[in-house]
Amino acid sequence: MPDLSALAWVVLAVAAVIVGISKTAVPGAGTVAVALFAAALPAKQSTGTLLLLLITADVFAILTYRRHANWGTLLRLIPAVIVGVGLGVVFLAVADDAWVKRVIGVILLVVIAITLLRRRAQGAIAEPGRRGPHRIAAATYGTLGGFTTMVANAGGPVMSMYFLAMRFPVKEFLGTAAWFFAIVNLAKVPFSVGLGLITGPGLLVDLVLVPAVVAGALGGRWLAGRLNQGVFERLVIAFTVIGAVYLLF
Template identity: 75%
Template sequence: MPELTWFAWAALAVAALIVGLSKTGIPGAGTIAVALFAAVLPARQSTGTLLLLLIVADLFAVAMYRRHANWKALLRLAPAVVVGVLAGVVFLAFADDAWVKRTIGVILLLVIAVTMLRRRFGAAVADDGPHRVAAATYGTLGGFTTMVANAAGPVMSMYFLAARFPVKEFLGTAAWFFAIVNLFKVPFSIGLGIITVPGLALDAVLVPLVVVGALLGRWIADRIDQRVFERLVIVFTVVGAVYLLL
């Protein structure tokens, strides 16, 4: 078990709660957990440790929203996501931590700007036509950012938001998306050495808090207004992007 101060443990505890909450109630908030883990642990260890907690939260999210997924949207995203993950593996092997974080921050801000413009002028992600380009773009960015920093939440939130999914469909589609992608990342993460024994020990302590956060997120999702939900997604996405830039 890594030796950490009480403040570091408190930060990780809050992050674990947010992991569960972000998967079942407020997508986009997970980037705050990424920030807290990166602030407390070495960059590579933080990525691997957080990945396993995300997978636990994914299981709860899938169990809660498994019937609400839009599989047509997921299948449309799949090829681009695989390309993005593989690109992320290569990038992670060579780029330093500071460059990775700032690159992702720029990407997120660009995604937010494009999404807001599309919503301002009434465009939505449709089932065919030019919006296949949007699926390819968001899918590639999502795969890349999730591999290098577990930071695809804001990217994919912007895509699902642009698709104008209702709250439950949004959460169900995101649940299956991240459950599949995060499991796909595990062999690469082991190969890169970012999943470690000390990280597993930390996960064992923090998992109960992930469960509490997931249950709290479900309670919120059953009561939240659609417009409030969308605004929270955007706010947390902006906060996460700014953090990664700074």
Template identity: 75%
Template sequence: MPELAWFGWSLLAVAAVIVGLSKTAIPGAGTIAVAIFAAVLPAKQSTGALLLLLIVADVFAVLMYRRHANWRELWRLMPAVVAGVALGVVFLAFADDAWVKRTIGVILLVVVAITLFRRRMTATVDARRPHTAAAVTYGTLAGFTTMVANAAGPVMSMYFLARRFPVKEFLGTAAWFFAIINVFKVPFSIGIGIITPSSLVLDLVLVPAVVVGAICGRWIASRIDQSVFERLVIVFTIVGAVYLLVA
């Protein structure tokens, strides 16, 4: 168990609640949890501890939205995501924390800009029509960012927004996507030493906060307006990207 002051534990508890909310109501907010964990814990330890909490939240998200997933979209994304995870493993072997944060921050801002531009230019086009190039690009970026910093949420949020998914289809597809990918990452994370017995104990303490966040998120998602939902996703993505650039 890491030795933390009460303030540090309080911040981690808040971050754990945000993890639950991000999986069941406000995708993109999870980047804030990434930032808090990285500020309180050593970089590698924070990544491993957060991954396990994300998996717990994934379970709740899948149970809540399992009937709303777009499986055709998921299968289209998976090959590119696997390639991105492999690139992330290689990148982690050579890059330091500063490079990792700044690289992901730049990627997120570029993704937001491209997504908003595409939505503006294709307002009259059927956005739900499959676009292979977009799936490959976003999928590779998601695999890369999820491996190096558990920060793929904003990338995939921008993709699902571009595809004009309704709130529940958005959340259901994201729930299955991250449940599969996060479990896939576990052996790699153990192999490079970022999941440890200490992180397991830490997560046991924080799991109740994740559960509270997930349940509150379900209540919010059933009442949130589509336009408000989309604006929140974009705002949280930009905030997370800026943090990663300046931290």
């Protein structure tokens, strides 16, 4: 077991609760958990430790929203996500922690700006009959999402902006995100083991934090049923901006 202070354990426990909530209620909040883990643990260990907790929370998200996924959207994303994950593996092998954080922060802020501008201009990605924008958006967001989720478990904000731009209702948003990240996170495990991100001490930390993830997931399920569409979208955007600014500075 890593020798952590009481404060570090509190920070990790709070982050674990946020992981659960982010999977079943407010996806953008996941970036806050990324930041807290990076503050409490060494950078590489934090990435691998958090990944396994994310997978635990993915199980609860799928059980809750498994019938609400938009599979057409998920299938369009697959090729781009594979490319993004591959680029992320290469980037992790050559970049240091500072560059990783700054690059992801810039990407997230650009994605937020583009998404909000598109919505304001009424050029929604999901406009009926416009298949071109669908393909372009899937390629762009899918590549960025695969890259950011591989290098820092920070793909949530990128994909949240895509699903938000698709104008999914709350449950369809959460169901599509649940299946997306369950599949992608499982696919990341072999790469994370190979890069030394998943370690024995990290597994022990995960065992201690799993109950906090479960509590957050159950609390998030209760919260999601009481959020209206407008509040949900504002929360997603707000947490995405907070996470992006933290990673950048």
